[in-house]
Amino acid sequence: MNRQVFLNDTTLRDGEQAPGVAFTAAEKLELAESLAAAGVPEIEIGTPVMGTDEIEAIRAAVARRLPVRLTAWCRMTSQDLDAAIETGVSAVNLSLPASDIQLAAKLGIDRGAALQVIEHMVGRAAARGLFVAVGCEDASRAERDHLTRVIQTAAGAGARRVRLADTVGVLDPFSTFELVARLATTSPIDLEFHAHNDLGLATANTLAAIRGGASHVSVTVGGLGERAGNAALEEVAAALTVLDGVDTGINLTALPDLAAQVARAARRSTAAIKPVVGSDVFTHESGIHVAGLLKDSRTYQGLDPAMVGRRRRIVIGKHSGATAIAHVLSENGREVDPDLAAAMVARVRRKAAETKSTVTAAQLVDLYDGLCSASAGRTLKTE
Numbered sequence: 267m268n269r270q271v272f273l274n275d276t277t278l279r280d281g282e283q284a285p286g287v288a289f290t291a292a293e294k295l296e297l298a299e300s301l302a303a304a305g306v307p308e309i310e311i312g313t314p315v316m317g318t319d320e321i322e323a324i325r326a327a328v329a330r331r332l333p334v335r336l337t338a339w340c341r342m343t344s345q346d347l348d349a350a351i352e353t354g355v356s357a358v359n360l361s362l363p364a365s366d367i368q369l370a371a372k373l374g375i376d377r378g379a380a381l382q383v384i385e386h387m388v389g390r391a392a393a394r395g396l397f398v399a400v401g402c403e404d405a406s407r408a409e410r411d412h413l414t415r416v417i418q419t420a421a422g423a424g425a426r427r428v429r430l431a432d433t434v435g436v437l438d439p440f441s442t443f444e445l446v447a448r449l450a451t452t453s454p455i456d457l458e459f460h461a462h463n464d465l466g467l468a469t470a471n472t473l474a475a476i477r478g479g480a481s482h483v484s485v486t487v488g489g490l491g492e493r494a495g496n497a498a499l500e501e502v503a504a505a506l507t508v509l510d511g512v513d514t515g516i517n518l519t520a521l522p523d524l525a526a527q528v529a530r531a532a533r534r535s536t537a538a539i540k541p542v543v544g545s546d547v548f549t550h551e552s553g554i555h556v557a558g559l560l561k562d563s564r565t566y567q568g569l570d571p572a573m574v575g576r577r578r579r580i581v582i583g584k585h586s587g588a589t590a591i592a593h594v595l596s597e598n599g600r601e602v603d604p605d606l607a608a609a610m611v612a613r614v615r616r617k618a619a620e621t622k623s624t625v626t627a628a629q630l631v632d633l634y635d636g637l638c639s640a641s642a643g644r645t646l647k648t649e
């Protein structure tokens with residue numbers, strides 16, 4: 267794909283909306299600095315209307331003059347916009363529901379009234395010299411022609427971008443592509459897609475949105491966010507690089523540390539199998555895989571760990587074969603006697619099954635030395 271894609275990281279806004287997550291002002295600032303250092307071009311920094319603490323935290327981030335756009339999330343109300351203006355940010359995302367379900371239940375207004383609110387509030391924010399994005403909450407369940415009218419109204423009033431949110435995570439990559447492609451053909455301004463991961467499709471939908479014409483996508487570190495979270499920054503950045511050759515400007519090698527920093531501040535652990543940043547995603551145990559990898563790493567490696575600042579790791583366990591065992595033993599000063607290889611595989615398998623764990627290098631050496639002694643004893647007896 268030959269065009270630029272911009273990541274809007276919302277770890278500090280939607281990420282912090284994850285249950286029980288509460289970043290301190292200092293953590294918010296440190297995370298904003300790390301995100302900027304990693305090359306993220308835009309950060310949704312928070313929700314000013316939450317009160318003075320949030321306003322102060324955002325103000326502190328603004329004062330750092332980081333080389334990123336800091337955007338404040340606002341409902342489409344004067345109260346929210348005024349709070350955002352107090353923070354000193356240069357950009358706001360003014361959000362209004364787009365679906366009939368949310369317009370009726372939350373605000374008690376219809377589509378026509380929603381368009382009037384957009385025209386008025388976007389005009390007000392733009393007149394203050396702010397970069398204005400309009401957030402269409404629940405766009406995935408909105409009537410399509412209404413979305414087109416929202417985009418036209420927002421653009422006419424001075425908005426520079428419209429964000430289409432799959433707020434409850436009900437799109438799949440096909441419906442995402444269809445939605446975004448349809449709107450992109452007539453949109454006079456940039457489109458952003460904001461995914462949620464309720465069905466495990468956030469990253470896939472984000473990639474589909476980009477194919478459909480979205481120039482911007484919302485992401486969070488580790489996918490942290492409401493309910494099942496958002497599209498993970500590290501997954502989207504790595505996938506765009508590996509699959510589409512798109513340079514997002516993100517330093518991929520910074521992602522593991524960034525994920526650890528967010529996990530610490532969020533008091534959340536990172537799953538071992540979490541793509542890109544999980545502890546085990548570049549670790550191999552299966553005999554067939556290790557034997558292949560040792561000949562050519564491309565056999566079982568779709569993402570080069572070095573690309574994201576990680577290293578391949580080989581461990582010994584229930585599924586190890588003779589090649590892997592010989593390899594690890596050789597690294598630990600033992601050259602395996604070919605006559606003992608099969609017996610060694612059986613011993614390793616038994617040990618791993620008993621301990622329900624991997625076999626450490628020290629344990630492996632012990633097992634091998636024990637096997638050698640037993641074998642030497644048998645030889646002596648037969649002589």
Ligand SMILES: CC(=O)SCCNC(=O)CCNC(=O)[C@H](O)C(C)(C)COP(=O)(O)OP(=O)(O)OC[C@H]1O[C@@H](n2cnc3c(N)ncnc32)[C@H](O)[C@@H]1OP(=O)(O)O
Nearest residue numbers: 280283313315316341342343361362363372373403433492
């Ligand atoms: C999908 C998303 O992620 S949306 C973002 C969600 N983020 C948050 O909720 C941030 C944290 N929230 C808060 O701190 C508080 O809810 C506040 C400060 C925003 C509002 O607090 P309160 O005044 O106590 O309102 P409360 O939380 O009870 O209800 C939300 C109100 O916002 C209104 N509202 C919701 N979305 C919008 C919108 N886009 N535009 C205008 N009003 C809206 C609701 O209708 C409701 O109004 P009501 O009290 O008249 O019914």
Ligand SMILES: O=C(O)CCC(=O)C(=O)O
Nearest residue numbers: 361401402403404431433
């Ligand atoms: O309207 C927006 O800006 C997006 C809000 C959001 O986080 C969502 O709808 O999931």
